[in-house]
Amino acid sequence: MAKKLSRRTLATYVADRLIAGDAPAGVVMQLAAYLVESRRTKELGLIVRDVAYFLAEKGTVHATITSAFDLSAETQKAIEAFIKEETGGTTVSFDTLIDPTVLGGVKISLPGRELDQTVAHQLTVLKTRFKKA
Amino acid sequence: MSELSITELSKDLRKAIESLESDKSLDEVGVIVRVGDGVVWVHGLRNAGYSEVLQIETTDGIVEAFALNLLEDEIGAVLLGSDAKVKAGQTVRLKGTVLEVPVGPELLGRVVNPLGVAIDGGPAIKTKQRGLVEREAIGVMGRKSVHEPLMTGIVAIDAMFPIGRGQRELIIGDRQTGKTALAIDTMINQAKQNTGVVNVYVAIGQKSSKVARLVERLKQEGVMDQTIVVATSPSDPASLLYLAPYAGTAMGEYFRDNSQHALMIYDDLTKHAVAYRQMSLLLRRPPGREAYPGDVFYLHSRLLERSAKLSDELGNGSLTALPIIETQAGDISAYIPTNVISITDGQIFLETDLFYQGIRPAISAGLSVSRVGGAAQTSAVKSVSGNLKLGLSQFRELASFAQFGSDLDASTKQQIDRGQRLTELLKQPQYQPMSVWEQVVSISAVTNGYFDGVPAAHVKDAQAALLSKISKDHKKDMVELDKGGKPTEEITKAIEKTAKAAAKGFEEK
Numbered sequence: 001m002a003k004k005l006s007r008r009t010l011a012t013y014v015a016d017r018l019i020a021g022d023a024p025a026g027v028v029m030q031l032a033a034y035l036v037e038s039r040r041t042k043e044l045g046l047i048v049r050d051v052a053y054f055l056a057e058k059g060t061v062h063a064t065i066t067s068a069f070d071l072s073a074e075t076q077k078a079i080e081a082f083i084k085e086e087t088g089g090t091t092v093s094f095d096t097l098i099d100p101t102v103l104g105g106v107k108i109s110l111p112g113r114e115l116d117q118t119v120a121h122q123l124t125v126l127k128t129r130f131k132k133a
Numbered sequence: 134m135s136e137l138s139i140t141e142l143s144k145d146l147r148k149a150i151e152s153l154e155s156d157k158s159l160d161e162v163g164v165i166v167r168v169g170d171g172v173v174w175v176h177g178l179r180n181a182g183y184s185e186v187l188q189i190e191t192t193d194g195i196v197e198a199f200a201l202n203l204l205e206d207e208i209g210a211v212l213l214g215s216d217a218k219v220k221a222g223q224t225v226r227l228k229g230t231v232l233e234v235p236v237g238p239e240l241l242g243r244v245v246n247p248l249g250v251a252i253d254g255g256p257a258i259k260t261k262q263r264g265l266v267e268r269e270a271i272g273v274m275g276r277k278s279v280h281e282p283l284m285t286g287i288v289a290i291d292a293m294f295p296i297g298r299g300q301r302e303l304i305i306g307d308r309q310t311g312k313t314a315l316a317i318d319t320m321i322n323q324a325k326q327n328t329g330v331v332n333v334y335v336a337i338g339q340k341s342s343k344v345a346r347l348v349e350r351l352k353q354e355g356v357m358d359q360t361i362v363v364a365t366s367p368s369d370p371a372s373l374l375y376l377a378p379y380a381g382t383a384m385g386e387y388f389r390d391n392s393q394h395a396l397m398i399y400d401d402l403t404k405h406a407v408a409y410r411q412m413s414l415l416l417r418r419p420p421g422r423e424a425y426p427g428d429v430f431y432l433h434s435r436l437l438e439r440s441a442k443l444s445d446e447l448g449n450g451s452l453t454a455l456p457i458i459e460t461q462a463g464d465i466s467a468y469i470p471t472n473v474i475s476i477t478d479g480q481i482f483l484e485t486d487l488f489y490q491g492i493r494p495a496i497s498a499g500l501s502v503s504r505v506g507g508a509a510q511t512s513a514v515k516s517v518s519g520n521l522k523l524g525l526s527q528f529r530e531l532a533s534f535a536q537f538g539s540d541l542d543a544s545t546k547q548q549i550d551r552g553q554r555l556t557e558l559l560k561q562p563q564y565q566p567m568s569v570w571e572q573v574v575s576i577s578a579v580t581n582g583y584f585d586g587v588p589a590a591h592v593k594d595a596q597a598a599l600l601s602k603i604s605k606d607h608k609k610d611m612v613e614l615d616k617g618g619k620p621t622e623e624i625t626k627a628i629e630k631t632a633k634a635a636a637k638g639f640e641e642k
Contacts, residue, residue, distance in 0.1 A: 006205045006206050007205075008206055046206075049176065049177065053177075053179075086159055108159075109162075112161060112162065112163070112177050112178075113159040113160065113161055113162060114159060114162040114224070114226075115158075115159050115160070116160070124190055124194060124195060125195065127194045128194035128195040
């Protein structure tokens with residue numbers, strides 16, 4: 001039975017190997033084998049989040065941008081510049097997601113951080129504030 | 134709806150939206166991994182601090198929680214609201230603040246929950262200041278020894294176990310022995326005697342009906358205007374019960390720090406410890422004695438240490454605490470009672486037996502003590518209550534001994550007789566606190582033997598007659614005596630003369 005390692009330790013290891021230039025396929029196989037052996041496959045999602053977090057700390061940032069409508073190339077460029085400025089990342093990549101439930105505005109999700117400027121979020125905040133009063 | 138209100142609403146909305154305009158900085162976020170029983174486990178939020186507020190975005194609005202378990206891979210947080218809409222996978226934001234409540238005079242006369250939200254049906258509370266729920270107690274140099282009296286209006290307490298401003302005096306006893314009644318009488322006395330002391334009553338897991346009755350009574354007695362009630366009911370989440378005394382203390386500290394005096398009543402800390410035990414067990418902290426967590430002592434010591442008498446440099450304010458503890462079958466050696474006894478500056482122990490014998494307040498003279506209040510006792514009461522406690526303790530011992538035989542010498546018999554009169558004198562109906570002069574006159578009438586001819590059954594009548602007569606005949610002297618100074622020879626003679634005259638009407642023929 002493999003020794004139980006914390007998610008943080010596993011994620012740091014994987015991030016370090018990837019940054020060091022190891023082939024992703026090899027690192028993934030190694031992690032998968034450990035998770036299967038230690039019966040921790042359910043934690044996969046959380047470990048991936050942690051890996052993204054540690055990669056971002058080292059300058060490789062992957063973001064998800066959610067909006068109600070398609071974003072223009074100009075806006076996407078501005079967002080990329082914003083992410084670079086905010087995180088100090090050297091390599092920035094992102095996925096775009098169209099979600100009509102956000103109503104308007106944009107949500108930038110980074111590993112461990114987020115900027116939610118959607119109308120849906122602002123309405124939720126407003127709702128809570130009026131409920132309290 | 135009138136046009137005016139629509140305009141107002143529109144203005145309010147505009148203001149609210151403007152205040153929502155964010156500074157476009159990134160929030161630190163995590164995700165809920167597990168949720169249940171009012172506790173959430175969060176992945177992420179690596180920079181979260183202990184007791185920091187988290188915000189969970191649900192379909193029904195934002196639910197707040199506060200972080201209590203900071204582990205390597207996840208955070209354990211306790212929800213401050215219902216967990217009905219909180220689900221795994223929801224985003225959690227770090228608010229960037231620790232818990233705060235509104236503080237200030239705007240809270241006077243209001244009933245609030247531990248988050249400072251009004252629950253009395255009145256308008257929303259808007260205060261200029263906010264206070265930290267968890268705050269470090271004042272240090273040694275910021276304090277002064279307790280020296281001003283906090284009159285409870287209860288003769289037995291003011292004479293035998295005096296309480297000073299800044300003191301922590303525990304009220305302990307079984308259920309239904311009059312613990313809350315003592316606290317309420319003390320609050321009423323602050324209004325009746327115009328002491329200027331602000332009351333903060335913290336109801337921890339008390340039935341809503343009981344709190345409603347209490348508020349109604351306080352209104353009737355004219356005390357509510359200088360009182361804040363922080364109420365939690367048994368149906369509230371354990372987190373709110375846990376926060377209630379800390380939130381109430383933050384509200385009381387405002388007055389303490391502004392050169393005023395406040396009285397905290399924690400009703401009761403047994404339920405507080407139980408709520409904390411529930412939270413701790415759900416957070417998977419290891420249980421210790423009686424399943425309480427290891428830091429249950431610190432839970433109460435850090436709370437009660439915030440009660441203090443401040444130094445002249447800090448404005449001379451004070452925060453007095455009357456925590457209440459409920460015992461089981463009079464067992465004061467249980468875990469929580471011994472903890473709180475060792476933290477406080479004395480305790481008032483209420484006995485079930487005395488209560489059912491009709492001796493109310495059922496204060497045990499032998500087990501009660503006030504460790505620092507002696508220095509704060511008014512000279513007037515001190516001058517007449519010198520050996521009251523000793524006399525009463527000796528009487529209770531002699532009385533039980535005398536049950537075995539009838540051959541008693543004259544001095545023992547006299548001691549028993551006087552003890553019986555003293556016991557009668559110390560009986561006091563609820564909601565009728567006594568002023569300083571009433572206490573001094575009553576005590577000296579019995580301890581000096583002026584009532585020796587009055588049968589014990591008629592002592593209360595003789596006392597009423599004496600008080601009524603002396604207030605009529607020597608009004609000026611009584612006003613002087615009420616200031617707390619040692620009674621002059623003239624006043625002493627007036628008491629003797631009036632007491633003897635009053636006793637005559639009740640003596641056995």
